[in-house]
Amino acid sequence: MDLLRPLVAPVWRGLPRRALTTAGGLGLLLAGTTRLPDHAPDAELGRLVLRLTALTGALGLAFLLDDPARNTTATTPVGRPRRTVLRLAFVAPLAALWWAAVVLLTPAPTRPALGPATLEAAGTAGAALALATIAVRFTQTAEVGRSTAVWLGTAAAVAVLVPNRWGLLGTSQDPYWAATQVRWAVVLGATVTLSVLWTPEPLRGRPRGHGPGRLGPSWPRLSG
Numbered sequence: 001m002d003l004l005r006p007l008v009a010p011v012w013r014g015l016p017r018r019a020l021t022t023a024g025g026l027g028l029l030l031a032g033t034t035r036l037p038d039h040a041p042d043a044e045l046g047r048l049v050l051r052l053t054a055l056t057g058a059l060g061l062a063f064l065l066d067d068p069a070r071n072t073t074a075t076t077p078v079g080r081p082r083r084t085v086l087r088l089a090f091v092a093p094l095a096a097l098w099w100a101a102v103v104l105l106t107p108a109p110t111r112p113a114l115g116p117a118t119l120e121a122a123g124t125a126g127a128a129l130a131l132a133t134i135a136v137r138f139t140q141t142a143e144v145g146r147s148t149a150v151w152l153g154t155a156a157a158v159a160v161l162v163p164n165r166w167g168l169l170g171t172s173q174d175p176y177w178a179a180t181q182v183r184w185a186v187v188l189g190a191t192v193t194l195s196v197l198w199t200p201e202p203l204r205g206r207p208r209g210h211g212p213g214r215l216g217p218s219w220p221r222l223s224g
């Protein structure tokens with residue numbers, strides 16, 4: 001805890017506020033469009049709007065791990081996992097409040113079942129964070145948000161093309177609706193697991209000339 005305390009202010013200042021605020025504002029505007037018609041749309045249209053809103057919010061989260069000072073903080077005593085957890089601790093409550101506002105903006109006749117809708121939103125957010133984590137882990141790029149957003153948008157486009165029988169975008173009238181929710185739970189669990197596994201910095205390679213069982217210097221062999 002003593003190591004984290006000095007990082008609170010720098011991490012807070014380093015959050016990608018512009019991306020998060022823009023995505024959050026667009027999401028609220030999108031959810032608010034359900035109040036424009038004279039008659040509230042049905043729940044299936046509301047489900048579509050909430051899915052698009054969740055994707056908009058996730059595109060903002062794609063920038064969460066952007067860190068212009070990444071190359072200067074890589075060797076600090078506080079590793080990447082703790083810095084990432086600190087970022088999530090700042091953003092997660094705000095994201096929850098944002099989703100609650102999105103739900104409240106959706107009229108009751110338009111609002112689909114909140115459990116499945118929230119599961120889909122969490123899975124979409126988890127996918128954004130997992131893609132950003134992979135980009136940070138396997139590249140040296142300090143700001144991975146743009147590429148992550150492109151990959152997330154590509155994944156969303158592919159999901160639209162998958163038939164409801166095997167995909168993620170079914171409706172409550174589909175006979176595969178329960179299976180769709182199971183697949184979303186798998187997506188959420190898989191993305192969280194990948195984020196946890198790939199957040200730590202990779203281990204450095206062992207110096208050459210030292211095998212796994214050699215602890216000391218290599219002494220010259222005496223000639224007889």
